[in-house]
Amino acid sequence: MRSLQAWAVGAAAVQAVVAAAVLARPAAAQVALSTYEVHLQAAEVRRPATRVVTVRNDERTPVTLRVLTEDWVRDSTGQNVFSAVGSAKASCRDRISARPASLTLAPGASAPVTVTVAPGAEEGCWGIVVLTPGARPRPEGSRGPSLESRTGVKIYVHPARPVRALAINAVTLPDPPAPRPGTVGPPPRRTLAVLLENRGNEHLKLGTTIELRTAGGQLLATIRGEDAYLTPAAARVLRVPLPALSAGEYEAKVSVGYGEAAPAVRTARVRVR
Helix, strand or coil, X not given: CCCHHHHCCCHHHHCCCEEEEECCCCCCCCEEECCCEEEEEHHHHCCCEEEEEEEEECCCCCEEEEEEEEEEEECCCCCEEEECCCCCCCECXXXXXXXXXXXXXXXXXXEEEEEEECCCCCCCEEEEEEEEECCCCCCCCCCXXXXXXXXXXXXXXXXXXXXXXXXXXXXXXXXXXXXXXXXXXXXCCCEEEEEEEECCCXXXXXXXXXXXXXXXXXXXXXXXXXXXXXXXXXXXXXXXXXXXXXXXXXXXXXXXXXXXXXXXXXXXXXXXX
């Protein structure tokens, strides 16, 4: 079995914290979870599989949380997008359940949430268990929108027959946006746009390196892009900032590692006008 380290998506991303404008609620409570991801192999879910997540209230006041299940995908920029259960193509649908449906925690207190994944098809699926604060009274006289912070545990059921395949479909250098009239400062940085496609059935963590050369082959810079993530059978555009370049033609060699022995590689000629 492959190490699950390759699936780590960074604390900020794993926590699946999303903010939404909510007119009827103040800023939400801060809670911490014992884990932000649950990984299961399809073989482990031939019977119901249960995991326990500990929830801790880090606020100075009591907090009541609702425990919900939702779907999630990543959009073309790699951002998490959440939706109702069953709306995503690879949704685990009603296979994921969590109990209790709500809980109230005193300041500093902890409580368990039990997550159960029921048996199902061996193609793999994923979803998320979301903890969101219950409605609390708005302070008297408060107006305007406030933020609701939601923390979640992503659930991955990995397919019985995993396929890991990544393609770099295009590498382009779009013109930077024109500066706004009256703005002062350096011009916007150019970003190399790399179109990636996950042609397999596994989630991929991507590590990108770009070798930038002159048209004659002289190495100008080696650039390491930020880690990125790609869901199965999905595509996204990865944008990597470049150093300042004078007008002319350049060669960009893009290498994207995704957990296999050899990275995906594509070389493209790009022009700065």
